[in-house]
Amino acid sequence: YYKGMYAEFMIIRRLAYHAYRDNERYLAMMRNLPEDFRFTEFDSVWSYKSAPVHKRDIQVDIFARAKPGDYSMIGEVKNRPKVKFTYPEAVEFKEKAGILMELEKVDKAVLFVFSKGGFTKEAMDFMETEKIAYTKDRAWVDEKKTI
DSSP: OHHHHHHHHHHHHIIIIIGGGSHHHHHHTOBSOOTTOOOOOOSEEEEEEEOOTTSOOEEEEEEEEOOTTSOEEEEEEEOOSSOOBOHHHHHHHHHHHHHHHHHHTOOSEEEEEEETTOBOHHHHHHHHHTTOEEEOOGGGTOGGGOO
């Protein structure tokens, strides 16, 4: 639990203070981003929890709200060193991200997954098809690699 919270904190910090200042480095650490994507100075970056009416409660690890016209980012963080991110987890994340986008009226977003343990082939195929970005690059959570 605490490892996961730490990873979320580090990625939130990177998105809020570092990624937009060194786009090329951070773009190189992600796969499957839209060609026109650039990290931006986000309006806010936080962990998102909601209890929508008539739907189950949702929790999304990272929500980085961008200014109009830029890509917001919605992220799932799995800091499990030996367990791969799976297809069912990818499907569930996409559903939760869709609810968040509806509730927060986000029309342009990149969904992304950080998984320290990597990804199953089925999850990667799904993310490629659904245009979900992904990474297992530990520089996102390694405190020694702070810019």
